[in-house]
Amino acid sequence: MILRVLLLLTLVVLAPLAQASERFIVVQSTTSTENSGLYGWLLPQFTAESGIEVRVVAVGTGQALRNARNGDGDVLIVHARAAEDAFVADGHGVKRHDLMVNDFVIVGPGADPVGLGESPGATAALKRIADTGAKFVSRGDDSGTHKKELALWRAAGLDPTGDGGEWYRESGSGMGATLNIAIGMDAHTLTDRATWVSFGNKGDHAILVEGDPALQNPYGVILVNPEVHPGVRASDGQIFIDWLLSPTGQAAIAAFRVNGQQLFFPSAR
Numbered sequence: 001m002i003l004r005v006l007l008l009l010t011l012v013v014l015a016p017l018a019q020a021s022e023r024f025i026v027v028q029s030t031t032s033t034e035n036s037g038l039y040g041w042l043l044p045q046f047t048a049e050s051g052i053e054v055r056v057v058a059v060g061t062g063q064a065l066r067n068a069r070n071g072d073g074d075v076l077i078v079h080a081r082a083a084e085d086a087f088v089a090d091g092h093g094v095k096r097h098d099l100m101v102n103d104f105v106i107v108g109p110g111a112d113p114v115g116l117g118e119s120p121g122a123t124a125a126l127k128r129i130a131d132t133g134a135k136f137v138s139r140g141d142d143s144g145t146h147k148k149e150l151a152l153w154r155a156a157g158l159d160p161t162g163d164g165g166e167w168y169r170e171s172g173s174g175m176g177a178t179l180n181i182a183i184g185m186d187a188h189t190l191t192d193r194a195t196w197v198s199f200g201n202k203g204d205h206a207i208l209v210e211g212d213p214a215l216q217n218p219y220g221v222i223l224v225n226p227e228v229h230p231g232v233r234a235s236d237g238q239i240f241i242d243w244l245l246s247p248t249g250q251a252a253i254a255a256f257r258v259n260g261q262q263l264f265f266p267s268a269r
Contacts, residue, residue: 024053025236028065028073030144031174033219034058036194036263041256046243052236060143060174068092068222071229074237076222079144079192084220092229093222097245100253100264101218104148105196106209107179108134108188116188116208123156125209130158133167135187139178140170144217149190152214179205192217194263218267221245244268 033039034056043054057067061078068076069092076093078084087093106125108116114134119125129136138160139146153160160168169187171178175195182189183203191199196207209215221241226234243249250266257263 022053023051023236024055025074025233025240026072027054027056027075027077027240028068029056029058029077030061030064030079030219031058031176032079032145032192032195033077035174035176036198037258038194038253038256038264042244042249042252045252046240046249049248050236050239050243052239054240060139060141060145061147062142062144068224071224071231074224074233075240076224077219078222079217079219080147081218081220083147084222088222091227092225094225096220096222097241098267098269099219099221099244100250101216101267102264103193103210103217104145104190104215105193105207106188106190107182107196107205108208109186110204110206112206112208119209121212122152122209122214126152126156126158129167129188130156130160133165135167135169135182135185136160137178137182137185137187137189138168138170139175139189140172141174143174145175145190145192148215148217152190155214194258197258197261197263219264 039056047053057073061080064076064078065083065087067073084096088096106116106122114128114132116125116128119128138149171181175191178189179191179199180201183201183205221244223234223237223241224232226232245268250268253264253266
């Protein structure tokens with residue numbers, strides 16, 4: 001009986017100690033890195049080397065930045081450079097680092113009824129969509145993809161949110177749901193290539209516009225500032241960032257493939 005009591009007391013004492021010793025960080029992230037399968041490839045490698053678990057909150061870039069501004073997270077991985085720079089300038093992030101790059105593409109019905117494939121670039125393609133009234137589905141969710149899309153419309157001298165009419169729709173959803181809506185409506189949309197390649201419900205849709213330098217899609221990684229948000233696990237968060245930027249981490253990013261295709265290209269300096 002005494003031994004049993006002692007055993008129970010030992011378990012009571014050791015349980016919270018085991019919990020306290022658990023090492024993990026929270027990464028606020030854009031959805032494309034999660035949906036493409038990149039984290040499923042990268043994070044087990046990092047955890048095996050460091051013993052640190054990485055818990056990912058995959059949302060649109062705008063929401064990820066808002067979450068991090070509230071101190072809900074240790075590391076930020078997003079793709080909206082102006083918003084990232086503002087996050088650091090406002091004191092919420094320690095420093096932004098180039099991490100990797102891929103690109104955006106415009107997808108639509110494979111038959112290309114409005115001839116987007118003949119356009120010399122992304123802005124010309126968007127002008128053709130607007131001129132012909134061809135349907136376009138926007139994420140409309142303040143994500144990095146949505147920010148890029150709006151920047152491209154501005155570069156084309158257009159404001160579809162103000163005068164788009166029936167041809168311009170906003171899903172208010174993530175990339176997967178937006179693609180499903182666009183495919184269901186025989187509409188066009190802007191997507192990052194990694195999500196498109198990994199997407200399983202393409203129907204007869206295809207990439208119609210690609211290769212324009214304006215469609216480049218850089219990703220940054222930022223440590224949330226522990227001086228502003230004291231709960232940040234800064235030490236382990238920095239270990240993760242250092243690993244991502246190291247030759248080992250950059251090589252792991254480059255080695256990730258879907259259907260034999262490299263989806264992200266390391267860009268750490």
